[in-house]
Every structure is written in C-alpha cells, then in structure tokens.
Amino acid sequence: MSGKYWAKGEALMAAVPRPKKRLFLALIMVSLLVAGLSCYGIWMVSFQGLANISVHLPFLLGSILVIALVAIAIGFFGVITAILGFPASPVFLGVAWSAINILFPLAIRIGKVFDIEKERVERSFIEVSNHLVRQKRIKVKPGKLLVLTPHCIQHESCPHKITRDTANCKMCGKCPVGDLLRLAQLYGINIAVVTGGTLARKVVKTLRPEAVLAIACERDLTSGIQDIFPLPAVGILNQRPEGPCCNTTVDVAQVEKAIKDFLL
Numbered sequence: 259m260s261g262k263y264w265a266k267g268e269a270l271m272a273a274v275p276r277p278k279k280r281l282f283l284a285l286i287m288v289s290l291l292v293a294g295l296s297c298y299g300i301w302m303v304s305f306q307g308l309a310n311i312s313v314h315l316p317f318l319l320g321s322i323l324v325i326a327l328v329a330i331a332i333g334f335f336g337v338i339t340a341i342l343g344f345p346a347s348p349v350f351l352g353v354a355w356s357a358i359n360i361l362f363p364l365a366i367r368i369g370k371v372f373d374i375e376k377e378r379v380e381r382s383f384i385e386v387s388n389h390l391v392r393q394k395r396i397k398v399k400p401g402k403l404l405v406l407t408p409h410c411i412q413h414e415s416c417p418h419k420i421t422r423d424t425a426n427c428k429m430c431g432k433c434p435v436g437d438l439l440r441l442a443q444l445y446g447i448n449i450a451v452v453t454g455g456t457l458a459r460k461v462v463k464t465l466r467p468e469a470v471l472a473i474a475c476e477r478d479l480t481s482g483i484q485d486i487f488p489l490p491a492v493g494i495l496n497q498r499p500e501g502p503c504c505n506t507t508v509d510v511a512q513v514e515k516a517i518k519d520f521l522l
C-alpha cells in the first residue's frame with residue numbers, strides 16, 4: 259500500500275536520529291552499580307542493629323540483598339546476550355525484562371545527573387524492548403494482533419467519534435487514521451484509537467490479543483509496554499510536527515512492516 263502518510267511519515271522519520279540501544283544499556287549498567295553500592299550501604303548501616311537482635315540477621319539480610327542483585331545482574335546479562343543475537347530462553351528473557359523494569363526509574367534519574375533528557379533514555383528503552391520482542395520471532399494470526407494508536411493522531415477538526423468506534427472514520431485523508439484503518443482491513447487485524455492508558459488496558463483486556471503494535475510518544479510507549487508485559491508489544495514512535503498531543507502522525511510504512519513481521 260502507499261499514500262500520503264507513507265511519504266510524510268518516512269520524511270519525518272528520516273529527520274529523527276535512530277535511538278541507540280547502548281545509551282539505555284549503559285545507564286542500566288550504572289544503575290546496577292549504584293543499586294549494588296546502595297545495598298552494601300544498607301547492609302553496613304543496619305549491621306550492628308540487626309546483630310544486637312540476632313547474630314544470624316546480618317547474614318540473612320546480606321544473603322537476600324546478594325540474591326536480589328545477582329538475579330538482576332543475570333537479567334542484565336540476558337539483555338546483552340539477546341541484543342548480541344545469542345538465543346535466549348523465554349525464562350531468561352523474562353528475568354531480563356524484570357531487571358529492566360526494576361532498574362528503569364533509577365536509569366532515568368542517573369540520566370538526569372548526566373544531563374541526558376528523559377525522552378532520549380525512553381527512546382533507547384523502546385529500541386531495546388523492540389529488539390527483545392523481535393528476537394523472539396513471535397508470529398500470530400491476524401485476529402490476534404492489535405494495533406493501538408492514540409487519539410491525538412486524529413485531526414483536531416474531525417468531528418467523528420472514532421475512539422468509540424473506528425468505523426466512524428470517513429477515511430477523508432486529513433489524518434493517518436484512514437490509512438491505518440485500510441491497513442487493518444487489508445490484513446484483517448484489530449485496531450483501536452484510545453484516549454489513554456486506561457482505555458488501552460481495557461481494549462487489551464477485551465480483545466485478548468497475542469501481540470500488540472503500539473503507536474505513541476516516548477512516555478506513553480514506555481509505560482504502556484511495561485504495563486502490558488508479558489504480552490509482546492512493539493512500539494512505534496509517533497511524530498509531532500505541531501507539538502505534543504495535536505495532529506500527531508506516524509510512518510504508516512513502518513507500521514505496515516511491523517504488522518507483516520508479526521503475522522504468520
């Protein structure tokens with residue numbers, strides 16, 4: 259397929275530098291180090307108090323902290339090996355994902371210390387997450403794939419209630435919704451235009467997809483992907499030529515490619 263929003267989306271995408279996975283991985287590594295030092299600090303500070311209660315307590319706390327850190331480190335190692343292209347078991351990838359989720363808020367804070375903007379870290383996270391999902395080579399039937407797109411992609415002047423029912427769209431060409439609906443019809447997949455995370459979660463709960471293709475900004479994609487885990491979700495960043503939350507657009511060719519990658 260081709261159309262207005264293929265060319266427009268591709269041009270906008272070309273202007274955005276491809277996010278680097280190594281930024282997120284470096285921040286996660288520093289976070290792991292900070293978490294390790296913090297655990298050691300907690301253990302040292304509480305040592306005497308715990309020892310006064312029982313001589314076994316410092317050992318018990320130390321063991322719990324070491325086990326937690328080793329599990330997170332194994333998860334981080336899992337992410338690195340998966341990114342390098344080594345086959346990883348779903349259990350290993352599950353641990354890797356949990357490690358990412360635990361360390362993510364710390365990685366954002368450490369990024370701030372180094373004056374790295376939050377959106378850059380989030381873009382890098384989405385790149386890592388997409389890579390891990392693609393690594394699994396998940397294939398689903400069309401009826402089990404759901405495309406979720408935010409309400410801000412609808413043209414602000416459009417009076418049609420497409421969040422209630424996408425069939426209300428007249429496919430007039432003023433915004434990319436019509437092209438996305440054509441894709442959904444062509445491949446027989448599900449599509450929903452949502453007003454926020456609550457509605458997105460409701461749609462996922464109702465349709466019970468086996469894979470999700472989410473279009474959104476950095477912040478919503480990051481929280482959405484983490485929210486619906488372990489459901490595999492590939493995130494596609496929207497473009498905001500008129501600023502956030504207004505007449506956003508997307509590279510429809512990129513969406514079509516991601517759909518094809520997921521289908522049997």
Ligand code: SF4
Pocket residue numbers: 412413416417418420426427428429430431432433434435436
């Ligand atoms: S394509 Fe659909 S949603 Fe977009 S402006 Fe036209 S009718 Fe409205």
